[in-house]
């Protein structure tokens with residue numbers, strides 16, 4: 001089996017070639033958290049293979065750089081779980097779990113949102129950001145699905161995009177409970193999954209079908 005065939009046996013994005021002939025490897029982690037045992041495994045792999053270290057990605061993941069072709073298989077096997085934990089990861093800020101401005105538990109909501117996103121067969125990638133307060137450090141308003149917390153509950157947005165055609169998400173609800181927010185998000189995602197064209201991001205989808213149609217689907221509004 002050559003190196004490309006080997007990479008094809010791994011989860012998508014687990015190992016990727018770099019222009020300098022080395023590979024990056026993505027150890028699996030969930031919601032920006034690594035326990036002591038997992039940290040020790042990663043540290044041992046870096047040390048044993050004389051690698052430069054790790055890099056933190058914009059998506060709150062750890063990336064191991066500089067893995068040579070002849071060490072790739074050994075590195076992957078030593079790490080155990082590799083590749084993204086979720087097809088569509090929800091990024092969460094510290095929220096009440098570590099930020100003095102936090103008004104809601106954004107980490108727990110991001111975990112819940114990641115699980116919800118797994119249940120849909122999406123036409124395109126979906127990015128989600130959950131912030132514990134209106135400062136929106138998880139860039140909630142520029143994500144396909146966004147949540148941010150206030151004392152009175154959650155604000156839900158949909159259809160944001162930070163790509164080359166930037167779009168601010170549309171607010172679907174404010175000051176709703178977690179369960180209410182997730183019910184709205186589930187309906188909006190179902191509407192998107194059922195009606196979007198292949199490869200159509202939520203921003204372009206909302207522009208095409210209109211905010212009224214999205215609100216009718218997600219909130220039952222006329």
Ligand code: SF4
Nearest residue numbers: 093099102132133137
């Ligand atoms: S969004 Fe608010 S709670 Fe989250 S890290 Fe930023 S300031 Fe803190």
